[in-house]
Amino acid sequence: MSDRLKTLLETRPVLLADGGMGTGLFALGLTTGDSPELWNVEHPERVAAVHKGFVDAGSDIILTNSFGGNRLRLKLHELQDRVGELNRAAARVARAVADVAGRPVVVAGSMGPTGELIAPLGSLGADEAEEAFAEQARALAEGGVDVLWIETMSSAEEVEAAVKGAARTGLPIVTTLSFDTNGRTMMGVTPEAAVALAHRLPQQPVAFGANCGTGPGQLLATVLGLKAAAGPNDVVVAKGNCGIPEYKDGHIHYSGTPEIMADYARLARACGARIVGGCCGTTAAHVAAMRKALDEGEAGPVPDISTIAAALGPVVVPGAAAGEAEPRAERRRRRG
Secondary structure, X not given: OOOHHHHHHHHOOXXXXXXXXXXXXXXXXXXXXXXXXXXHHHOHHHHHHHHHHHHHHOOOEEEOOOOOOOHHHHHHHOOHHHHHHHHHHHHHHHHHHHHOOOOOOEEEEEEOOOOOOEOOOOOEOHHHHHHHHHHHHHHHHHHOOOEEEEEEEOOHHHHHHHHHHHHOOOOOEEEEEOEEEOXXXXXXXXXXXXHHHHHHOOOOOOEEEEXXXXXXXXXXXXXXXXXXXXXXXXXXXXXXXXXXXXXXXXXXXXXXXXXHHHHHHHHHHHHOOOEEEEOOOOXXXXXXXXXXXXXXXOOOOOOOHHHHHHHHOOOOOOOOOOOOOOHHHHHHHHHO
């Protein structure tokens, strides 16, 4: 079992993860409808360039280009029989970049959702989901990842299936959910329920938290909820999108500047996150600004919702009416 992540957590107050792999690949020519995972064998140098950008910007953790690498997602591209090949390649590309960084860099095997609903809400059996995740996890482990990073989940059932599958490798596990629906996940999981889930999983995650979502402000409101329910030794992850997603000219754009993401990183640390990173829209330039922000001084006081909203944008507290946001945040968004 790799202890690289555990060692860094024991020696550093906060670790910096990477940004958006998809964002980096789109900038290098990936088009909508392409399989990012196929680039691990067709354009490995481009995938490596995205990883290197994040490492050079100061990331302590990089996630492999394997988010959609389970057979159920790869089936959309008729690649379901290449799970092993594509995930091993994803791990090896990231490993090669990390190993020449000149400092410890954790390689995390990204494992995203299947895109299916698990029974009784859908037709996917829990055992079938577990097998799909186990297949992906084995390949990532064979490729040399340090930890398996289960991310962007919305249901407790899928998290449990993913963890059971990943646990077969013996590698450490990190889990994050996406809280993007009125302060909850799409399937209704609250931050408090997410902590309870993490504590009852068959293998205790090294860290758990939130990623993606609707904006960095909303994500940090979730982190406050996670910290309020977490135990003293729990490690919380904050990996938020780069500002607020906006649809312009037929594409999704993210409003976050390096300055906004630096504010986000400082506030994430103050909220109690031990692992801070970016998600959709976050480039190496944003990560560099986050690195600088985290390296400057100590964590400030724990911010309240109004402080987070004023700095980063609209925040909905779980249980509030849909669309109910902090007024100061709404004013900031319109100015942007």
